[in-house]
């Protein structure tokens with residue numbers, strides 16, 4: 001190591017967080033230009049351009065953007081005619097906003113346990129929960145690891161269920177060489193700041209079905225335009241996160257962020273109403289033009305983003321299995337694109353402490369319905385999905401983004417070496 005690097009390392013010690021690396025300084029300059037000019041902030045041509053490029057990359061005929069992935073799911077369910085008395089099968093753990101989108105249509109979420117090999121839906125358990133009212137099988141490619149789609153599609157066709165893919169974690173993942181999201185009737189993705197690419201908030205739905213696409217577009221056209229002030233706050237957060245996640249600054253910025261606690265001024269992804277399972281005001285909103293432009297720039301760099309994530313995940317897989325961890329299993333035909341790499345540890349707070357301050361490990365999922373004030377708000381019955389409940393106590397997730405270098409991988413693996421990572425038989 002050169003003297004200059006040693007001095008820099010001393011003054012600004014390296015520290016990486018669970019997110020970062022997808023945005024560039026040039027993206028921030030584009031965000032700044034929108035902020036300063038206020039031209040085409042909310043409406044503009046980037047939305048259609050982004051949707052066309054997204055459809056191409058996702059292997060679909062149509063794509064329709066929204067303010068968030070959750071609204072895309074809601075629009076999809078309405079477009080499929082799902083409502084009162086219908087049942088939607090979905091796995092836990094998931095995010096509370098997924099259950100909310102189902103509940104807001106009047107339908108009932110029916111929770112299915114995950115497997116501990118992949119943290120994806122347990123299809124045998126899903127089959128046991130099918131009733132005459134079951135209409136939809138929602139397949140979440142958790143952490144970016146594709147569901148066994150051959151088995152899932154066979155189950156759905158046997159029971160005449162509509163398949164929707166939750167690809168929120170899985171942009172760039174493929175199955176038999178085809179992008180996930182192109183297997184079911186429709187899929188939804190997210191570009192919220194913790195995902196594979198970031199527009200601070202954002203969601204997009206894809207489908208090949210022209211009738212469904214027309215209903216989605218009609219719904220979207222009826223949604224409110226985002227306000228200029230909200231868009232400005234998202235753009236400011238976009239630039240702030242680009243700077244805050246820099247490994248040379250993250251240690252300090254993280255400390256300031258945590259000191260601010262819940263009082264920090266940056267906009268939040270999920271409102272208090274949503275955390276309690278209630279429907280917030282301004283739920284039905286479109287994506288702004290400026291955010292579409294930022295997502296489009298990152299979409300064009302997706303291959304290098306995914307290549308890096310695959311490299312990092314493969315290194316974790318090889319190194320952690322060598323020291324006795326059970327690493328997530330991919331289905332035979334699946335090529336995952338891990339947005340984060342999940343690892344089971346016996347003592348999660350201890351593992352997170354062991355990796356700090358060099359690396360801040362993620363702790364998705366901390367609940368079967370992530371972030372819910374209580375899973376009861378999503379009508380989840382305690383004890384009904386024991387593996388998901390255990391996963392929500394024991395998972396840490398390792399960053400896979402482009403800021404992670406080989407020395408970070410070494411640091412993470414050494415911090416986990418010697419800790420108990422054995423999964424119980426559940």
Ligand SMILES: Cc1ncc(COP(=O)(O)O)c(C=O)c1O
Pocket residue numbers: 068069070071094095097098140166168169189190191192202203269
């Ligand atoms: C698995 C999963 N699906 C859906 C969502 C919702 O996405 P969005 O925040 O874009 O509404 C999340 C949010 O983190 C998620 O983790």
